[in-house]
Amino acid sequence: xxxNKKDYKNCTAFVLIQTRKGFEREVGEEILKLxxxxxxxxxxxxxxxxxxxxxxxxxxxxxxxxxxNDIRRIEGxxxxxxxxxxxxx
Numbered sequence: 001x002x003x004n005k006k007d008y009k010n011c012t013a014f015v016l017i018q019t020r021k022g023f024e025r026e027v028g029e030e031i032l033k034l035x036x037x038x039x040x041x042x043x044x045x046x047x048x049x050x051x052x053x054x055x056x057x058x059x060x061x062x063x064x065x066x067x068x069n070d071i072r073r074i075e076g077x078x079x080x081x082x083x084x085x086x087x088x089x
Contacts, residue, residue: 011057012085015067016049023076024050030074038066049081060084 019027024044028051031042041054053071057063067082 009059011059011063013055013057013063014083014085015053015055015071016045016081016083017051017053017071017077018048018079019050019076020078027051027074027076030076031071034070036066036070038062 017027017031028042028044031039031051031053038055038057039053040056043052044050045052055063055066057066063082063084067080071077072080
């Protein structure tokens with residue numbers, strides 16, 4: 001996959017997380033246990049998704065790695081959808 005310089009700038013995203021039924025609490029606890037300061041907030045949701053995490057990274061590559069290698073590997077995570085913030089905070 002081709003990357004450009006824009007990929008290396010600071011990046012804020014919201015990660016929507018679907019869990020297996022009954023795994024909401026366990027997945028949330030595991031996300032908070034990750035030794036990673038990238039997760040700024042984590043909230044439980046009602047609806048299609050079970051959890052939402054606010055993530056701040058140094059860029060798209062770090063975000064991709066965190067979602068694929070950390071969040072998606074937690075037992076009970078069924079699906080994620082990542083929404084990248086387009087405005088600056």
